[in-house]
Each structure stands twice: as C-alpha cells, then as structure tokens.
Amino acid sequence: MxxxxxxxxxxxxxxxxxxxxxxxxxxxxxxxxxxxxxxxxxxxxxxxxxxxxxxxxxxxxxxxxxxxxxxxxxxxxxxxxxxxxxxxxxxxxxxxxxxxxxxxxxxxxxxxxxxxxxxxxxxxxxxxxxxxxxxxxxxxxxxxxxxxxxxxxxxxxxxxxxxxxxxxxxxxxxxxxxxxxVPGIDGQKMSKSYGNAIEIFTDEKSLKKKVMSIKTDSTPVDQPKPIEGNPLYEIYALFLDDRGKKELKERFLTPGLKYGDVKKEILGVIWDYFEPYRNERKKLAEDxxxxxxxxxxxxxxxxxxxxxxxxxxxxxxxxxxxx
Ligand code: AQP
Structure with missing residues (x-):
C-alpha cells in the first residue's frame, strides 16, 4: 500500500x-x-x-x-x-x-x-x-x-x-x-508553536525542566488519582505496552502515589527511550x-x-x- x-x-x-x-x-x-x-x-x-x-x-x-x-x-x-x-x-x-x-x-x-x-x-x-x-x-x-x-x-x-x-x-x-x-505539559494538545512541547532531541537539563513542569491536579496524596485527561498518565502511557499501561493505571488508582515520583520516572523513561536515537542523531549532525x-x-x-x-x-x- x-x-x-x-x-x-x-x-x-x-x-x-x-x-x-x-x-x-x-x-x-x-x-x-x-x-x-x-x-x-x-x-x-x-x-x-x-x-x-x-x-x-x-x-x-x-x-x-x-x-x-x-x-x-x-x-x-x-x-x-x-x-x-x-x-x-x-x-x-x-x-x-x-x-x-x-x-x-x-x-x-x-x-x-x-x-x-x-x-x-x-x-x-x-x-x-x-x-x-x-x-x-x-x-x-x-x-x-x-x-x-x-x-x-x-x-x-x-x-x-x-x-x-x-x-x-x-x-x-x-x-x-x-x-x-498527545497532551503537552499544560494538558493542551502538544504543539511546536504553543511552548508546551517535550522535544525528542533535547539535553537532559531542558528535558528535566519540561517534565517537572507537567501540569498536575491538586488531588491529595492519600486519594486515587485521575487517569482521563491527566497529562502525567497520558505521557507516561505512550512508552508502555498494554500490560505496563494496566499496571500504571492501578498505581494511579491506589492512594499514596506521589506525582513528584512519577515525574522522575517519566524523565528516566523518555531519556532512555531516545538514547540510541540520540547517538545516531549526533553522527548525522556531523555528516x-x-x-x-x-x-x-x-x-x-x-x-x-x-x-x-x-x-x-x-x-x-x-x-x-x-x-
Ligand atoms: N499533540 C499531538 N498529538 C498527536 N499527533 C500530533 N501531531 C502534531 N501534534 C500532535 C501530528 O504530527 C504530524 C506533523 O505535524 P505538523 O508539524 O505538520 O503540524 P502540526 O500538526 O501543526 O504540528 P504542531 O507541532 O502542532 O505544529 P505547529 O505548532 O507549528 O502547528 C501531524 O500528523 C500531526 O497530526
């Protein structure tokens, strides 16, 4: 096709x-x-x-x-x-x-x-x-x-x-x-021109700044967290298979989850996912x-x-x- x-x-x-x-x-x-x-x-x-x-x-x-x-x-x-x-x-x-x-x-x-x-x-x-x-x-x-x-x-x-x-x-x-x-860090559609994008090839410091500023709601730690429309859940889920998504959903629904911890995990997941591509990108930029x-x-x-x-x-x- x-x-x-x-x-x-x-x-x-x-x-x-x-x-x-x-x-x-x-x-x-x-x-x-x-x-x-x-x-x-x-x-x-x-x-x-x-x-x-x-x-x-x-x-x-x-x-x-x-x-x-x-x-x-x-x-x-x-x-x-x-x-x-x-x-x-x-x-x-x-x-x-x-x-x-x-x-x-x-x-x-x-x-x-x-x-x-x-x-x-x-x-x-x-x-x-x-x-x-x-x-x-x-x-x-x-x-x-x-x-x-x-x-x-x-x-x-x-x-x-x-x-x-x-x-x-x-x-x-x-x-x-x-x-x-895919939502941006403000929960609106991620867009190049809206200043809410998490770039694929960015340095670790800028990535950290972006991930740490993903918008969160004020649900207390001891309450279940929303899934639908929650940019933190939606961005994390992009990197997971069906089983991973199911487990993530359960974690969000279990009281005690701290958004700050989830952000640190997401940062690691994004950084590791693009690691091989970053190396390839570096070679191309030099040729x-x-x-x-x-x-x-x-x-x-x-x-x-x-x-x-x-x-x-x-x-x-x-x-x-x-x-
Ligand atoms: N947030 C998004 N979620 C899912 N798909 C998206 N696309 C863009 N943003 C999202 C898809 O990416 C492809 C290329 O888009 P584009 O660069 O041609 O134009 P766009 O859709 O206007 O992308 P941006 O980032 O939102 O650019 P600006 O800010 O310049 O308008 C398309 O297939 C698009 O659907």
Missing part, C-alpha cells in the same frame, strides 16, 4: 509528532511503499525567519533519519524540492469551494493564536491536498488535528475526479485513537553531506511519481494544448 505523510520543519519535533505520526511512519516502511517529506512550503505560513526555517529543515531531516526512517526502504524528501506541487495546488484551487476552507478549524485556531491571516494560511489545506494527490497516496497516518484537512483533501479529489474524469486516488486517513492527541545527498536523491525519486500525476491532471483539465 502507498502510505504518505509530512511534517512541518517549523520548530523542534516533539513527542506528539513522534507518537502521532513519525514512529508509525518508521514502522510502516517495512511492508509498504512509504513516502515521507518535510513540508517547508507549509511552514512558510507561520515561519517568517529564513535562517530559522533553513536550519529547522536540516534538523528535521536529521531527526527523521536518526529515528529510523530508512532512505533505502522509503522515499524521503523536502517538499520544495519538488515544486510541481505548487502547480497542482493551482489546478485544485479551482475546484475548491471557499466555504470548504472557511469551515477549517485549524485556520481559525491559528489566526486566533496570532498567526497572520494570509491567503497562504487560508489555502493551506489545498496545498496539503496537492501533496497527497500528487503521489497517489492511499493511506495518510496523522494525528487527530489533521482529520479535517484529510476530509478536505478527499472532498477536493472527489470534486476534481467528478469534473475532469478519474485522475486521483481518494486517500484514507489513518488515525490511531490512543495516540490521536551534512550525507544528509544533503540523501534528501536530494529522495526528491529525485519523488519527482518521478509527481510528474506522472501532474501530467495526467494537466491533460484532464485541458492544459495539453499543443498535442
């Missing part, structure tokens, strides 16, 4: 990105045709600092490679290295109702948080639709925050196919309920040429698929005028 997903290089990648999308992508590469990319055109909707974006694009490439994305088993590239996606965005724009975009929650949330209400931000889902349709993706692993964007992609693809004839594969979202929304060559080769492979779909779309809308 062809599986595709992307991530914005708009800041340091965090546990929400990892469990919501990155880890699942790495797992999928074993038995599927995996397409994975860094969506830097999308990042332009909220990042206006060129050196920062440049740096983060490189950092995100190192992160993904260190976490196990294997360029020999997948196609891994940077979105702007295949600029055909912007042409497809234009073709799709003409079958995208303004009402569809006006109902987009993410646009409303982002502008409410102070991100400028630009035309780029408004049409973010059309660029995302182009990303997905340009590669014929059948399945798209994402966190729950992207559910509506996927529905918009499907609407646009269906409208295009109905207008111009069968052109695009209609993709299915792949959202895992348990990992749908820039390898990373650059890998990403260029990924873009070459991605482009081969992209041009086939773009040509088909151009033909079907009537842009093949010299033939």
């Amino acid at each position: 062809r599986i595709l997903s992307g991530i914005q290089p708009s800041g340091s990648l965090h546990l929400g990105n990892y469990f919501g999308m990155m880890k699942r992508m790495v797992d999928y590469q074993e038995n599927n045709e995996l397409f994975c990319f860094l969506v830097n055109y999308h990042a332009l909707t909220s990042v206006f600092d060129a050196p920062f974006l440049r740096r983060q694009t490189y950092e995100a490439a190192c992160d993904f490679l260190a976490l196990g994305l294997d360029p020999a088993k997948s196609v891994f590239w940077v979105q702007a290295d295949v600029p055909e996606v912007t042409e497809l965005t234009w073709l799709l724009s003409n079958v995208t109702g303004v009402g569809l975009l006006e109902r987009n929650h993410s646009y409303k949330d982002k502008t409410a948080k102070g991100i400028p209400a630009s035309q780029g931000l408004f049409s973010y889902p059309v660029l995302m639709a182009a990303d997905i349709l340009l590669y014929g993706a059948e399945k798209v692993p994402v966190g729950k925050d992207q559910k509506q964007h996927l529905e918009i992609t499907r609407d646009i693809a269906i409208r295009f196919n109905n207008t111009y004839g069968d052109t695009f594969v209609i993709p299915e979202p792949d959202i895992e309920d348990e990992l749908a929304v 820039r040429q390898f990373v650059v060559d890998t990403m260029r080769e990924g873009a070459r492979k991605a482009r081969q698929v992209a041009t086939v779909y773009l040509e088909k779309a151009r033909r079907n809308v009537g842009l093949d005028y010299w033939n």
Whole structure:
C-alpha cells in the first residue's frame, strides 16, 4: 500500500509528532511503499525567519533519519524540492469551494493564536491536498488535528475526479485513537508553536525542566488519582505496552502515589527511550553531506511519481494544448 505523510520543519519535533505520526511512519516502511517529506512550503505560513526555517529543515531531516526512517526502504524528501506541487495546488484551487476552507478549524485556531491571516494560511489545506494527490497516496497516518484537512483533501479529489474524469486516488486517513492527541505539559494538545512541547532531541537539563513542569491536579496524596485527561498518565502511557499501561493505571488508582515520583520516572523513561536515537542523531549532525545527498536523491525519486500525476491532471483539465 502507498502510505504518505509530512511534517512541518517549523520548530523542534516533539513527542506528539513522534507518537502521532513519525514512529508509525518508521514502522510502516517495512511492508509498504512509504513516502515521507518535510513540508517547508507549509511552514512558510507561520515561519517568517529564513535562517530559522533553513536550519529547522536540516534538523528535521536529521531527526527523521536518526529515528529510523530508512532512505533505502522509503522515499524521503523536502517538499520544495519538488515544486510541481505548487502547480497542482493551482489546478485544485479551482475546484475548491471557499466555504470548504472557511469551515477549517485549524485556520481559525491559528489566526486566533496570532498567526497572520494570509491567503497562504487560508489555502493551506489545498496545498496539503496537492501533496497527497500528487503521489497517489492511499493511506495518510496523522494525528487527530489533521482529520479535517484529510476530509478536505478527499472532498477536493472527489470534486476534481467528478469534473475532469478519474485522475486521483481518494486517500484514507489513518488515525490511531490512543495516540490521536498527545497532551503537552499544560494538558493542551502538544504543539511546536504553543511552548508546551517535550522535544525528542533535547539535553537532559531542558528535558528535566519540561517534565517537572507537567501540569498536575491538586488531588491529595492519600486519594486515587485521575487517569482521563491527566497529562502525567497520558505521557507516561505512550512508552508502555498494554500490560505496563494496566499496571500504571492501578498505581494511579491506589492512594499514596506521589506525582513528584512519577515525574522522575517519566524523565528516566523518555531519556532512555531516545538514547540510541540520540547517538545516531549526533553522527548525522556531523555528516551534512550525507544528509544533503540523501534528501536530494529522495526528491529525485519523488519527482518521478509527481510528474506522472501532474501530467495526467494537466491533460484532464485541458492544459495539453499543443498535442
Ligand atoms: N499533540 C499531538 N498529538 C498527536 N499527533 C500530533 N501531531 C502534531 N501534534 C500532535 C501530528 O504530527 C504530524 C506533523 O505535524 P505538523 O508539524 O505538520 O503540524 P502540526 O500538526 O501543526 O504540528 P504542531 O507541532 O502542532 O505544529 P505547529 O505548532 O507549528 O502547528 C501531524 O500528523 C500531526 O497530526
């Protein structure tokens, strides 16, 4: 099956990105045709600092490679290295109702948080639709925050196919309920831009500071602790199998549990979990040429698929005028 997903290089990648999308992508590469990319055109909707974006694009490439994305088993590239996606965005724009975009929650949330209400931000889902349709993706692993964007992609693809004839594969979202929304240290959705994220590759001191500030409720020590909506439980559970989760639940429900002790455990769990990846990450950061060559080769492979779909779309809308 062809599986595709992307991530914005708009800041340091965090546990929400990892469990919501990155880890699942790495797992999928074993038995599927995996397409994975860094969506830097999308990042332009909220990042206006060129050196920062440049740096983060490189950092995100190192992160993904260190976490196990294997360029020999997948196609891994940077979105702007295949600029055909912007042409497809234009073709799709003409079958995208303004009402569809006006109902987009993410646009409303982002502008409410102070991100400028630009035309780029408004049409973010059309660029995302182009990303997905340009590669014929059948399945798209994402966190729950992207559910509506996927529905918009499907609407646009269906409208295009109905207008111009069968052109695009209609993709299915792949959202895992348990990992749908990883909470940040304040209990809200963990996000790069909300200052509530626990970064994957951070130093031990910063990690400690973040973990120690995970929001807790004021349940007395001698009372059972809540599970649902408790960021401490939810973050810890990310690292556990079913049996571990069951035991953790019992500990939370047994009076006497001290949140301070749980935080120390979580710190150790996160630090140990990423230990091998940290070592790999260090090696990659010292071999820039390898990373650059890998990403260029990924873009070459991605482009081969992209041009086939773009040509088909151009033909079907009537842009093949010299033939
Ligand atoms: N908290 C989360 N829980 C589960 N999944 C999440 N994802 C992000 N946050 C969580 C998933 O990570 C993938 C990549 O996200 P993105 O970088 O393209 O954009 P985003 O969803 O907007 O991520 P952020 O961190 O929240 O970025 P900002 O703050 O820049 O908007 C997606 O599959 C997403 O669902």
